[in-house]
Amino acid sequence: MERVGDVGEDALVARIAARLGPPPADEVWSGDDAAVLAPTERSLVFTTDLLIERVDFELAWATPRDVGWKALAASASDVAAMGGRPRHAVVALCLGSEAETAFVDELLSGLLEAGARWGISLAGGDLSRGPVVVVCVAMLGATATTGPILRSSARVGDAICVTGSLGGAAAGLQALTAPPRRGTSGSGALARLVARQLRPAARVEQGATLASLGVTSMIDLSDGLAADLARLLAASEVGCDVDPARVPIDPDLMEAVGAGELQAADPLRLALAGGEDFELLFTIEETRVPAVRSALEESGCAVTQIGVVTSGVRRVGDEDLETWRQRGWDHFRGR
């Protein structure tokens, strides 16, 4: 069992660099003070995302490969939510000196697998040690066919839509962490929910497609529908009328609950207040919803209109959006 402390920093960097693959002739990736990337004619999209052991994941239930995948997916989702295409990432990694080199190899495999999935190159990074594992991805992309899609440009009367289905990642977290911690030992549905928590899919293709189809605003669902919708509406200075019956709940969540495998789970609450589904929430002129739906269904991605943008208060059925939002996650309140 080889530990990173046995190998040393330079050898570990070389070991990682060897797996990043050769860059194009006009680029420099790992191995120098910084990466050098070819210029682009389009606007740049630039974001960063931090995953922290014991806060965002536990190594008791997430493999290092899962952690690498998810770290890249979270940033890719942010770029997609701007209507951008992610291109390159640099990754700062903090490990304990007792960490095994196999841990680094596996984490890198997860990063590279997710990168291959969405066409994102790992161009470099930084290594450090510390008391917990920290993975900080910084990602660079470019806007697609149009300018960026902001949160702040929803218009009264627009349809409010989401891609895919919601609540699955939070249900997977519950399966992994709540007693009796069933993990992936349950049915197919439960295993798929766990996979949704551990290996989320960023809507990279869909983000670019939606941008080209004239969506008026967009945000990714990382902290839960209620919280992220509230952010979009606040930025746009508008209200909403959302029909909770139209919120697309993950079918695996319904199946697992129906089979008694997630006993304490409230599906609507997980769909509205649970986070990390990495679906896209967007607004668009209501007449354009059918065209958007058929365009995304070609890529196997459902689109559901859940409500409309209003000039009034923010409501989900009979309740305030704020009530739902307070049931969700806040990094600093820890709930």
Added chain:
Amino acid sequence: MERVGDVGEDALVARIAARLGPPPADEVWSGDDAAVLAPTERSLVFTTDLLIERVDFELAWATPRDVGWKALAASASDVAAMGGRPRHAVVALCLGSEAETAFVDELLSGLLEAGARWGISLAGGDLSRGPVVVVCVAMLGATATTGPILRSSARVGDAICVTGSLGGAAAGLQALTAPPRRGTSGSGALARLVARQLRPAARVEQGATLASLGVTSMIDLSDGLAADLARLLAASEVGCDVDPARVPIDPDLMEAVGAGELQAADPLRLALAGGEDFELLFTIEETRVPAVRSALEESGCAVTQIGVVTSGVRRVGDEDLETWRQRGWDHFRGR
């Protein structure tokens, strides 16, 4: 005393965003899923750097303002070492939920002060909580007048030069941490050494100037002259003959040692094996050294030739470079 847990994530983000200043009309900084930046015709320079509490700093001796400054300076130095100009940064920040909002305000002040110093805009970031403070800066810049300056292009016969002076940051660390922990209570020299540790200066102007003057290779001195010179020589597949008597030791270090204020300090060892001076180490055709020296002296920055690139072994006086390097810092070996 207000804690971040009382305020919540969104309010904290808004508090930070309000201080980042308005972006140009075609850019989006904080407040959306990702920052959007205007394209550049030049190649992009992209890097990341992680500072971890209790590994890279202690809050017993570094203020949050110091930590913010240093985090930005470290990345700026990496961009400068490519001959690039840093332009934008995004910052991922991990705090305990017990952290005070004043801590965040001060850390941001340090980031903004360093940004103002070198013309770098803070364009966004990410907030999380965890067991220790983590500051992860990702920085984006552009190459200056020429292509990037790599580590791998030193040529046999080139002069090996460094900017400024060495050993000061490591001496400052010693003053802060080694008994009797004199901190800044000593003479002017000791206070300047401590400032050099806490508020390092990145050679941003000098990096671009050196690139335009035809340096053949360049690296910044973050892990110590011996370690970083070894990296440059290994990448270029060359040797060196360095004269230890020509290594420019920080005059404040010499003064503090002379005054008996840093009793256990070995100046040459601090200059060769101590890190975080953030000077630039570069190679250049030997006949061009006088021109480079006079160009940089205009900006108040000394240039010293410390040796030459050879095709043979790597030597510092009578010793192997590797011997000196093993006296330096390795993140995973913790020495």
